[in-house]
Amino acid sequence: MPLKTLYKITDRPIEERVNLLANELNKMLMEITEQGEQKIFTINDLVDLIKRAFKNNYHISIIISGKRGQGKTTLLAHILAMVYGTKWNPNYKEALRYILFDPKEALLVIIEHLKEAKPLIAIGMDDAGTWISKWSQERAKTRFLEFTNLFRQVLGASLFTDVASIHKYIRQLADLRIHVHKMSFHERQFYYRLLEDYDPKLAKLFAENSKIEWSIAKVYESSIDVFDKVWLHRKAVMVFPLQLPRYFRKKYEEKRLTYTMKLAQEVLETILLEEEIHLLQKQKLAIEKKIAKLQQISEKMEKKRELKKLMKEIKEMVEK
Structure with a gap:
């Protein structure tokens, strides 16, 4: 869009203003170098990187971390919307389809695309820590490697958002790590x-558009040296708007609520099962104690019988 037109968008809806302003900012920021910092890297650059990875049959794994409410899911949505749409016309409807919460759901999406021979550029696993943290560190390593190895076969990129519950080892496996605030x-x-x-x-x-909130993402590239030590290299700084279409927010919250209810049900079932197991263990312990007591009584009775028999033998010997 020509800048002359862009400067007249003040009266347009907030969502339209955000998209237009963000794209122009990205275009400008790509050419700006911060003093003492890396060249500013935008969502556009990251999207291009993912699309190139898919086109050239290689894979990028990305972990987006940060505190709650800082823009992890927003950044994920922007990236996927531009991956499945364009920079000027992001497809948030498709982005929503590929933002997943459950690894089983991700596998079903992959199977569906493979069956129908549909291209699958990227998948976003939101709040990945909720399922990774349920496993022990060793099991998490194995399962995560299984998932990423599968993702590498079919995806251009796999993106994971997390607060801090992803194990350190798994974070080290990511090609790019992005921290947002x-x-x-x-x-x-x-x-x-x-x-x-x-x-x-x-x-x-x-x-003038001061109501639009922005987040900053620091992008790090990871590498492993010959001694298996992981090094993080500051790749760039990325700026993005904390603004998403209303319909996306609504549908995302519905999708998240469905998953949360399912997760709560699973947790409840686990708790009930644990309580049942605990109760059975207590019952088992009580039974074992009773058996031990019966054995003691039995042993005492046996000793009494032996004593009685011995007394009888002694009496007979005395009488003789």
Whole structure:
């Protein structure tokens, strides 16, 4: 979109403004270099990386981490929407389809696409820690490797969001690690000054749309040396809007609620099963104690019989 048109979007709906502004910001930020920092890396760059990976039959595994409410799922949604759509027309409906919570669900999606010979560019596993953390560290390693090995066969990228519950070893397996946090007031001022030096009109537009929240993602590339030590290399800084279409938010919350209810049911069943096992163990212990007591009584009775027999023999000997 020409900048002349972009500068007249103030009266447009917030979602449209966000998409237009974000794309123009991305385009500008791609050419800006922070002093002492890496070249700014945008969602556009990451999407291009994923699409190239799929086209050239290789795979990128990405873990997006950060505190709650900082933009992990938002970033995941933006990436997948642009992967399955375009930079200017992201497809959030398709993105929602490929944001999954359960590994079994991911496997079913893969099987479905393989059967129908449909291309499957990327899958996003949201809150991956909820199922990975249920396994022991050793089992988690094995299962995660099984999943990633399968993903590598069919996907251009697998993305995982997590708070902090993914085991350290698994985090080390990721090709890219992205840490997100909300843009602070001071950071917003910093980016405003960058834009002001680059394009005053765009900086003004950025300032006028102050209700739009932004997040910053620090992108790290991991590598393993000959001693199996993992090194993280700061690849770039990425800026993205904390704004998603309303219909996406609504459908996402419904999907998440369904999964949460299912997870709660599984947890409840596990608790009930554990309680039942605990009760059975207590009953078993009580039975074992009774058996032990009966054995003691039996042993005492046997000793009494032996004593009685011995006394009888002694009496007979005395009488003789």
